[in-house]
Amino acid sequence: IKALREKGVESPVLCLTAKDTVEDIVAGLDSGSDDYLTKPFAFAELLARVRALVRRGTQERGAExxxxxxxxxxxxxxxxxxxxxxxxxxxxxxxxxxxxxxxxxxxxxxxxxxxxxxxxxxxxxxxxxxxxxxxxxxxxxxxxxxxxxxxxxxxxxxxxx
Structure with a gap:
């Protein structure tokens, strides 16, 4: 994620992982992820988070x-x-x-x-x-x-x- 961000890639990133410690979550978000979801998760929650990322992305469309x-x-x-x-x-x-x-x-x-x-x-x-x-x-x-x-x-x- 960090390498993508350094290249200027601003696409929304949602981490889906089994790593669920506070340290893992902080590291994931600090590396450039926009959201972080640990396994197991409800499919409805995943869809809601993806919709939220898409909404945020369209609101930021004016950014260079x-x-x-x-x-x-x-x-x-x-x-x-x-x-x-x-x-x-x-x-x-x-x-x-x-x-x-x-x-x-x-x-x-x-x-x-x-x-x-x-x-x-x-x-x-x-x-x-x-x-x-x-x-x-x-x-x-x-x-x-x-x-x-x-x-x-x-x-x-x-x-x-």
Whole structure:
């Protein structure tokens, strides 16, 4: 968890563990976990905690998102890499925001289509590949550390080399 937080990953984390001492709980929360649930637990409680984490996450959507040297301001709809502002179209911005809210997670073309384009993915279209290519040209072109990677046969992932 600590390594993810150091990389700027802000996704909510819920620890599910059998470690139930106060020291374990404190260590888990201090390492960057947002919540901590010990076994055994009631499934209803787990669901309630996940809903609470999701609620908190959507309330914090206005906060700036960073990953590596890439920074996104969801309020101003601006993006910077190494303090240089990057001009993006609305669709490129939505695509990058989806990547940055899900760093180091392989995103399938279907997931991207449903989230960014709000429609069911047509496997015969290359629109997603085209827009990822546009985004790469703007985000990765001038940098040796590429952030947007293809996961062959599956989709794409935002991660450091």
């Amino acid at each position: 998102i960073t990953y590596a040297d890439l920074r996104l301001d969801p309020v101003a709809h601006k993006v910077w890499r190494s303090d240089s502002e990057i001009d993006l179209t609305a669709k490129e911005y939505a695509l990058l925001e989806f990547f940055m809210r899900n760093p180091e997670t392989t995103l399938t073309r279907t997931m991207i289509a449903e989230h960014v384009w709000d429609y069911t993915f047509d496997s015969f279209t290359n629109i997603i590949d085209v827009y990822v290519n546009y985004l790469r040209k703007k985000v990765d072109r001038d940098y040796t550390n590429k952030l947007i990677h293809t996961v062959r046969g599956i989709g794409y992932v935002l991660k450091e080399d």
